[in-house]
Amino acid sequence: MNRLLRSICACLFTLTVLAVATPSQAQDDVGLVRVGSPAPDFRLPTLKGESKSLSQYRGKIVLVNFWASWCPYCRDEMPSMDRLLRSFPKGDLVILAVNIEKRIPEKYRRAPVSFDFLSDAAGQVQQRYGANRLPDTFIVDRKGIIRQRVTGGIEWDAPKVVSYLKSL
Template sequence: MNQLLRYICACLFTLTVLAVAAPGKAESDAPLVRTGALAPNFKLPTLSGENKSLAQYRGKIVLVNFWASWCPYCRDEMPSMDRLVKSFPKGDLVVLAVNVEKRFPEKYRRAPVSFNFLSDATGQVQQRYGANRLPDTFIVDRKGIIRQRVTGGIEWDAPKVVSYLKSL
C-alpha cells in the first residue's frame, strides 16, 4: 500500500511539473483582433463563388458581421443592416455578412439585401477573429483599423449608430 501511494504521488508530481513547465498558448493561436489594431485580412467566397477580401474595401467603412441562420438575433438584425447600407452613399459603407455554417442555408441565397454574404465553411476566419458568440460584428474604419466590436444583435440603423459610423 505504501509503495502504491508513493507511485501515485510521483505521478502527480510529474504531471504537475509538466503542466507548469509546458509553454503557454502560442501567440499565433490567440485571436488576432483587438480594438485599435489593424483588422486581419481574409478572403472568402460569395454565394456566386467570387472571392472577396477585407483589404479590397480599404477606404470604406466595413462591418464584418459573423452570423448563422440558426441564430435568432442574427436574423433579427439583418433588416436594419440592410437599411443602414442604403442610408449611406453607395459603396461608402460595406457589410460583409460572414456565415459560419458548414453549408450556406438555401433560404438566404435569395435574400433581398444590399450587402454581401460570404461563406466561412471551415471556420478559419471566425476562429481568427475569435467570434464565438453570434452575432459578432467588427466595425472597421477607412484605414482598416477595428474601431468597435459589437457582440449581440442591435438596430444598426438607429440614429446613434448611424451618427457614430458617419463620424468614421
C-alpha cells in the same frame, strides 16, 4: 502508494488549472484581432461565386459580421443592417456577412438584402478573428483599423450607431 497517487493527481490538477487560467505563448502567437489593430485581410467566396476580400474595401467603413442561420440574434439583426446600409451614400459603408456554416440554407441565397453573404465553410476567417459567440461584428474604419467589436445582436440603424459610424 495511495498517498503517492493522490499527490500526483493533485499536481496534475493544479497544472491543468494553471494552463487554462494563464494565456500561453501559443495562444498569443495565434494573434487574435484586437480593437485598435489592423483588421486581418481575407478572401472568401460570395453566394454568387465571386471572391471578395476585406482589403478591396480600403477607404470605406466595413462591418465584418460573423453569423449563422441557426442563430436567432443573427437573423434578427439583419433587417436593421440592411436599413443601415441604405442610410449611407452608396459604397461608403460595406457589410460583409460571413456565414460560418458548411452550407448556407437556400432561403438566405434569395434573401432580399443589400449586402453580400460570404462563405467561411472551413472556419479559417472565423478562427482568425476569434468570433466564437454569434453574431460577432467587427467595425473596420477607412484605414483598415478595427474600431469596435460588437458581440450579440443590436439594432444597427439606431441613431447612436449611425452617428458613430458616420464619425469614422
